[in-house]
Amino acid sequence: MTAERMAQTLVMAEGATEVHAAQVEALAAARALIAALKQEGRHHVACSVLTAGARYTACNLQSTLPSASVCAEAVAIGMAAVAEPGAPILFSVAVNRRGEVIPPCGFCRELLTDFGSEALVCVEEDGGEMRLASVRALLPDAYKGRLRG
Numbered sequence: 001m002t003a004e005r006m007a008q009t010l011v012m013a014e015g016a017t018e019v020h021a022a023q024v025e026a027l028a029a030a031r032a033l034i035a036a037l038k039q040e041g042r043h044h045v046a047c048s049v050l051t052a053g054a055r056y057t058a059c060n061l062q063s064t065l066p067s068a069s070v071c072a073e074a075v076a077i078g079m080a081a082v083a084e085p086g087a088p089i090l091f092s093v094a095v096n097r098r099g100e101v102i103p104p105c106g107f108c109r110e111l112l113t114d115f116g117s118e119a120l121v122c123v124e125e126d127g128g129e130m131r132l133a134s135v136r137a138l139l140p141d142a143y144k145g146r147l148r149g
């Protein structure tokens, strides 16, 4: 799906009023990165996240030890956390090696909630339409570390 088609087919999340050019550009950046870096056993997913002032695009790190692998979202969020400490993540989009939008895994939904509780996440419906979902909608009962006791 082209960036133009994405802009045409995105269905707004509750409270969202428009598709921002930066979101469309973030999708394009993720697709460009995975197209350049995809490598069997190393990089299969790319993700772009947006803060209020910048975009961070990264790929996953697949390890021979599966539990040591890191999702693209985690790498991108980490890049933002280092470059802009405390700046919330406002948007996230991830794509597979074919450039198709894929939803964040449960781990990344938790991470996005921690680093961008108001973030919008681009998700693709079965029919190919994309929409922006709030991370809260994707993870309605997020883990609350403060309740660990």
Ligand SMILES: [Zn+2]
Binding pocket: 071, 072, 073, 104, 105, 106, 107, 108, 109
């Ligand atoms: Zn993940």
